[in-house]
Amino acid sequence: MTGRGRETTRPPPVSVAGPVGAAVALTIAMNVIAGLFAARLYRYGPEPTANIATTLLGRGEFALILAAMAATAGLDGRLAPFIASYVLVLAVLGPVLAGRAHLLARLLEAAGAVLPRRRDRPPETPETPEPPEPPDDVAAEPSEAAAARSGTR
Secondary structure, X not given: XXXXXXXXXXXXXXXXXXXXXXXXXXXXXXXXXXXXHHHHHHOOOHHHXXXXXXXXXXXXXXXXXXXXXXXXXXXXXXXXXXXXXXXXXXXXXXXHHHHOHHHHHHHHHHOOOOOOOOOOOOOOOOOOOOOOOOOOOOOOOHHHHHHHHHOXX
């Protein structure tokens, strides 16, 4: 009962833990797929792929702005706790997973057929024309070749 004699009831709190867990799992999976795509595109190995995938996880600051706007606009009351929980979980998991990217790299190495190996490229040098081959009738020694041309031997 309130002071005016009316009874107010609040709806029971709805847990957003399940949807947040699903969103976090989907985010991690999609970041690994994005890392694999980048690896295939640039022919990176498992270690750079794991670093790319885990570094992408900590990008959710804009979601806080969206949550504030949604709460102000009076949209679904579960949206703000969902976004705040999602950002919080990724803010904690992002650096932890980035620090353990080597474990993901091992997993990617085990699935080696998915990733191409990085080819070691020779250092690029400016193209210089190769010296022409001497004709067969010219002697190999420069002094003999000069003597043959001048007619003195």
